[in-house]
Amino acid sequence: MTDPVAILGGTGPEGRGLALRFARGGVPVVIGSRDAARAAEVAGALAPGDGLPLSGAVNADAARQAEIVLVAVPWEGHERTLRDLAEPLAGKLVVDIVNPLEFDDRGPVTLRVPEGSAAEQAAALLPGSTVLAGFHHVSAKHLLDESHAVDTDVLVCGDDRAAKDRVLALAERIAGVRGIDAGPLRNAHILEDWTAALLSINRGYRCNAGVRLTDLDPARRRP
C-alpha cells in the first residue's frame, strides 16, 4: 500500500492534474482546499467511475493525512496559507511547487522573494517540516489531458537526501516523468524562475513545453 500524498490548494489546474496522474500511478491523493466541500467535489469529478484513490479535505486535514504534502496554492496565498498550517505540517515532507510570478503585457515576470524563493519562505514558516521544491514545470494542461503523454523531467531540490529520494520516487509514479535531483534548496529560486522562461516560450510557440535534460544517466548519481 502506497502512502497517501496531500496537495494543498489542490483544486487548481496544477493540483488537479498532479492528483489525477498520481492516482493513476497508484498513489492515494488527498486534495486540500480552504473549502472541504469544494475539495471533495473536485476529487470526485476528476475521473468519476474509475475508482481512483482520490479524496478531498480542508487543507489542515489533508496535511494530517499524508507524510508528503505538496503546496500548490497561488503565490498570493502562499505565506498566509503556510503560516496557518505550521502545526499540521510539522514532521512532514513539504514540497513547494509554487512559482512567484506575475504577468504584464510582455508576459511573465519573476518576483523577488525576500527569503530567496517561495520554497525558502516555506522553510522559514515551517521550522518543524522538511521543505523541498519541485514539480514547477509540469504542464497542468498535459497532466489533465490523459490523451497526451507526459514527457518531462521533474527537478527537485532540497537539503535532505532521504527526503529528496522519496520525492523523486513520487515524481516517477507519473508515467513519462523522470525525477532529477537539482541540488540544495538554495537552488529553488532557479527552478521557480525557470517557469517564467517556459511560460515566455509557451507564449512564443503556442505550446506547453516540458524540459528534458540530455546527456544525463540517472544511474551515475552520486551516492
Place this chain on the structure above:
Amino acid sequence: MTDPVAILGGTGPEGRGLALRFARGGVPVVIGSRDAARAAEVAGALAPGDGLPLSGAVNADAARQAEIVLVAVPWEGHERTLRDLAEPLAGKLVVDIVNPLEFDDRGPVTLRVPEGSAAEQAAALLPGSTVLAGFHHVSAKHLLDESHAVDTDVLVCGDDRAAKDRVLALAERIAGVRGIDAGPLRNAHILEDWTAALLSINRGYRCNAGVRLTDLDPARRRP
C-alpha cells in the same frame, strides 16, 4: 559567404568550443582575447590542418571584424571588458553568454547583478549595440569533444526580433542544436541562473547535461 562571428574572451573552454563548432558549420570565427598572440595561437590549435575559418585578434579588433559578437569573458572581467569596447561594439549584435556565478563547497551560487543580469549590464554599458543573451547552457566539454554529438537547445532572449532571428540561425549552424526564442531580454537572468542548476545537476550525476524542450514545435512560433 557567411558573415564572420567574433567571440570575445574566446580563448576559454566555452569560447573555443563554440568557435570550433561554428567553424565546422561553415561560420568564420574571429577569436578575441586581451592578447592578440594568444588568440591567434588558440585559433591555430583548435583543428590544425583542417582549414577551418578560424582566426585570432585582440578583442577590439575581433569586434570590428564581425556583425555578431559573442561575449564569453569570465564574469569577473565582464563589466571592465565591455566598458572598454563600447566603441568597437557600436552597431553590432552582442550576444552575452556570461553566467554570473561563484562556487562554494556546496556547488554553484547565483550572483545578483544590479542591472538584473549580465546581459542587462551589457545593454547598459553598450547603448549603441543590440544586446541579446544566449548559449549559456552548452557544455564546453561536449563542444570541444568532436566524438560527442551536441544534443541541446540553445535559448536566446532579446528585445529585437530580427536580431534574435539571426542569432537563432547562428545557433543552428552547430550540428545538434535547436535555437529557441526565450522571450525578452529581461528573461536573461533566468537563463544565466539556470546554468547554476545545471552545474549542480552535473555535479550530482557526474555529467555535462544539456536541455531539450519537449512538446515544442518550432513551426508554431508566433510571427
